Amino acid sequence: MVSAHPEPPSQPQAEATGAGAAPSQPQGSQRTHTEVAVGILLRGDGALLLATRPPGKPYAGYWEFPGGKIEAGETVEQALRRELHEELGITIGPASVWRVTEHDYPHALVRLHWCKVRSWSGDFDMREGQTMAWQHFPLQVSPVLPGAYPVLDWLEQEWRQGRAQSSQKP
Numbered sequence: 446m447v448s449a450h451p452e453p454p455s456q457p458q459a460e461a462t463g464a465g466a467a468p469s470q471p472q473g474s475q476r477t478h479t480e481v482a483v484g485i486l487l488r489g490d491g492a493l494l495l496a497t498r499p500p501g502k503p504y505a506g507y508w509e510f511p512g513g514k515i516e517a518g519e520t521v522e523q524a525l526r527r528e529l530h531e532e533l534g535i536t537i538g539p540a541s542v543w544r545v546t547e548h549d550y551p552h553a554l555v556r557l558h559w560c561k562v563r564s565w566s567g568d569f570d571m572r573e574g575q576t577m578a579w580q581h582f583p584l585q586v587s588p589v590l591p592g593a594y595p596v597l598d599w600l601e602q603e604w605r606q607g608r609a610q611s612s613q614k615p
């Protein structure tokens with residue numbers, strides 16, 4: 446849903462693709478995927494956590510879900526637990542992959558492994574100078590990384606369905 450995408454990013458981008466889509470690079474290209482673990486932290490009231498990308502990284506200042514690159518030998522869950530501890534100072538509970546998407550940026554072709562996270566311990570400590578914000582739909586922050594658009598659409602659809610179902614209950 447377009448309302449989740451506040452501003453078009455000012456940098457060049459390719460179309461985001463949905464779960465399980467084939468890589469978009471031309472045949473014979475040497476471009477390999479960068480595997481990324483991403484956490485959708487969900488609070489009891491349905492709010493989700495977004496944070497700004499730290500200075501010095503591509504798309505610095507854009508809002509994103511917390512996460513980072515999967516290192517050699519790590520599972521998605523291990524990478525996510527490490528990244529969220531390094532970046533936010535929290536220790537997450539169980540996390541399994543919910544969706545997989547791809548996005549072709551000028552700086553990297555990324556494969557994003559999205560996990561919903563409903564439990565964690567520790568206090569939030571923005572260790573890379575980020576700003577964090579708990580968000581409900583419609584989002585109040587922008588711009589958001591284009592690679593997160595498909596997942597924001599799915600999450601907004603789920604939120605709308607949940608709202609419609611609860612309004613039908615007697």
Ligand SMILES: Nc1nc2c([nH]c(=O)n2[C@H]2C[C@H](O)[C@@H](COP(=O)(O)OP(=O)(O)OP(=O)(O)O)O2)c(=O)[nH]1
Nearest residue numbers: 481483509510511512513514548553555590592593
């Ligand atoms: N964390 C995160 N990354 C995203 C999202 N959407 C999206 O396209 N990406 C892309 C942007 C980056 O190209 C890649 C994540 O790489 P990164 O550079 O932030 O990872 P990292 O923290 O391991 O970085 P570094 O240690 O190499 O500096 O995934 C998102 O919502 N969250």
